[in-house]
Amino acid sequence: xxxxxxxxxxxxxxxxxxxxxxxxxxxxxxxxxxxxxxxxxxxxxxxxxxxxxxxxxxxxxxxxxxxxxxxxxxxxxxxxxxxxxxxxxxxxx
Amino acid sequence: xxxxxxxxxxxxxxxxxxxxxxxxxxxxxxxxxxxxxxxxxxxxxxxxxxxxxxxxxxxxxxxxxxxxxxxxxxxxxxxxxxx
Numbered sequence: 001x002x003x004x005x006x007x008x009x010x011x012x013x014x015x016x017x018x019x020x021x022x023x024x025x026x027x028x029x030x031x032x033x034x035x036x037x038x039x040x041x042x043x044x045x046x047x048x049x050x051x052x053x054x055x056x057x058x059x060x061x062x063x064x065x066x067x068x069x070x071x072x073x074x075x076x077x078x079x080x081x082x083x084x085x086x087x088x089x090x091x092x093x
Numbered sequence: 094x095x096x097x098x099x100x101x102x103x104x105x106x107x108x109x110x111x112x113x114x115x116x117x118x119x120x121x122x123x124x125x126x127x128x129x130x131x132x133x134x135x136x137x138x139x140x141x142x143x144x145x146x147x148x149x150x151x152x153x154x155x156x157x158x159x160x161x162x163x164x165x166x167x168x169x170x171x172x173x174x175x176x
Contacts, residue, residue, distance in 0.1 A: 014097060018104065025108060028131055029115065037127050045134060052141060059098065067141050067149040071134075074157040078130055081165045082123065088169070 010058045017051045038082050045075030102142040109135035120175045126164045133157050 024047065027040040049068040056065040109132045116128035133156035140149045 011097070014101070018101065021104075025131070028127070029111075034123060034127075037124065041127060041130060041134075044131070048134065048138060052138075055098070055101075055142075059095075061144075064141060064144065064146040067137070067146050067153075070150050070153050071137060071157075074153045075134070077158050078127075078161055081161055082127070085123065085165050085169055 007058070010054055013054055014051070014058065017047060017054070020047055021051075034082065034086065038079055042075060042079055046072055098142045102139055105135045105138045105142070109139070122168050122173055122175060123165070126161050126168070129164070130157055130161055133160070 021044065024040050024044040028037050028044065031037040031040060049072040052068040052071065053065050056062060112128045112131040112135065116125045116132065119125040119128060133152075136156065137149050137153050140146075140152060
């Protein structure tokens with residue numbers, strides 16, 4: 001009873017996460033400035049990490065939940081690179 | 094058989110194709126690097142959905158960590174806009 005309820009709730013959550021990915025990707029593809037795009041990719045990565053954990057619960061395989069940690073750590077690095085590039089260009093020249 | 098991972102894998106594959114096309118077309122090379130990062134993230138999700146978490150753990154540092162670092166360093170040494 002409770003198991004079926006949790007599984008159906010996770011199915012609804014997966015659909016909601018896919019919709020939020022679409023909205024983030026619209027911002028990545030359309031975004032007027034570079035910080036918009038970087039922030040959208042950042043949020044997309046963190047959302048994707050939560051999505052991976054939910055999917056590992058949904059598929060009942062706890063081994064694949066480790067990838068979310070690596071993804072959420074490495075997506076953040078992209079932020080630092082772009083910020084360093086933009087800031088160095090503005091400050092240095 | 095549950096088809097939910099297959100549908101999500103289909104969506105991720107289409108998004109990766111679109112972002113690869115935009116990365117090739119884009120004239121601003123920083124934005125092209127960002128599109129390439131989106132494509133790498135979609136590939137990581139694809140590997141994850143195909144039940145290969147070890148490949149995800151190796152692919153993420155290379156594609157999201159090393160590749161944008163090298164590309165942005167190169168853009169910094171040369172020009173930002175493609176002619």
